[in-house]
Amino acid sequence: xxxxxxxxPIEEVMQVLSGRWPSLLIYYLSDGTKRFSDLQRDNxxxxxxxxxxxxxxxxxxxxxxxxxxxxxxxxxxxxxxxxGGRLVPLIDALGxxxxxxxxxxxxxxxxxxxI
Amino acid sequence: xxxxxxxxPIEEVMQVLSGRWPSLLIYYLSDGTKRFSDLQRDNxxxxxxxxxxxxxxxxxxxxxxxxxxxxxxxxxxxxxxxxGGRLVPLIDALGxxxxxxxxxxxxxxxxxxxI
DNA sequence: TCATGGTTACAAAAAGGTGCGTAATTTACG
DNA sequence: CGTAAATTACGCACCTTTTTGTAACCATGA
Numbered sequence: 001x002x003x004x005x006x007x008x009p010i011e012e013v014m015q016v017l018s019g020r021w022p023s024l025l026i027y028y029l030s031d032g033t034k035r036f037s038d039l040q041r042d043n044x045x046x047x048x049x050x051x052x053x054x055x056x057x058x059x060x061x062x063x064x065x066x067x068x069x070x071x072x073x074x075x076x077x078x079x080x081x082x083x084g085g086r087l088v089p090l091i092d093a094l095g096x097x098x099x100x101x102x103x104x105x106x107x108x109x110x111x112x113x114x115i
Numbered sequence: 116x117x118x119x120x121x122x123x124p125i126e127e128v129m130q131v132l133s134g135r136w137p138s139l140l141i142y143y144l145s146d147g148t149k150r151f152s153d154l155q156r157d158n159x160x161x162x163x164x165x166x167x168x169x170x171x172x173x174x175x176x177x178x179x180x181x182x183x184x185x186x187x188x189x190x191x192x193x194x195x196x197x198x199g200g201r202l203v204p205l206i207d208a209l210g211x212x213x214x215x216x217x218x219x220x221x222x223x224x225x226x227x228x229x230i
Numbered sequence: 231t232c233a234t235g236g237t238t239a240c241a242a243a244a245a246g247g248t249g250c251g252t253a254a255t256t257t258a259c260g
Numbered sequence: 261c262g263t264a265a266a267t268t269a270c271g272c273a274c275c276t277t278t279t280t281g282t283a284a285c286c287a288t289g290a
Contacts, residue, residue: 047248049246049247053245071254072253072256073255073256074253074254
């Protein structure tokens with residue numbers, strides 16, 4: 001994990017968090033341990049391919065822990081690592097920030113200023 | 116701006132911040148007002164096209180303000196809006212979090228637990 | 231003609247969806 | 261009793277869609 005190549009940590013985090021799913025999966029997992037099928041139910045529009053790929057990516061980044069149990073049918077559980085847990089409030093803060101962004105700001109669209 | 120469709124603010128922010136460039140551009144702009152060509156210099160690997168597209172997206176999101184000046188050759192300045200400025204510490208926090216993520220965590224890769 | 235900040239059209243690359251196959255055991259059925 | 265189906269979490273191949281890169285073109289006025 002954390003084998004991304006970049007000088008800038010911000011560039012690296014965004015590499016992990018970019019896209020539609022990572023933050024959502026982290027959000028759902030902040031709820032507690034989930035199985036693959038739980039996450040599928042939580043988000044019905046994600047394909048099973050994407051779900052595995054994204055979970056793998058989050059695991060590699062050290063955000064999610066994957067635990068496989070012996071038995072049949074197969075059982076795999078996912079939960080946030082400690083680091084992953086620490087990420088949650090930061091993502092929440094982004095959501096709050098967005099809520100605070102003035103939607104009425106389009107009062108000044110690309111103005112032309114002369115000097 | 117802010118005409119994204121989603122119930123979840125987190126999904127919406129990520130729609131804006133996802134990708135390689137948004138956070139970088141915000142970072143460079145947190146430095147102060149920049150011109151198009153300054154941003155090109157700041158990030159030599161972004162294509163001309165991407166730079167305009169990304170700046171446009173950030174402008175639409177209310178993060179970046181674009182100001183066009185009369186004169187020749189043409190002059191356009193970009194800077195962060197107040198909202199954009201408030202976003203900077205949040206992005207920084209993500210970077211700091213990433214720095215703190217234990218890279219040694221691959222000690223426990225996809226363990227198999229039996230019951 | 232140059233520089234600045236774009237736009238547009240086309241091509242390449244990356245992301246994403248769909249459907250099939252698989253493992254190993256239990257349950258269901260004739 | 262023999263066997264077929266169901267179950268869960270994927271991997272893989274193929275195909276479509278989206279994103280991004282490349283390059284060319286445009287306007288301005290000194």
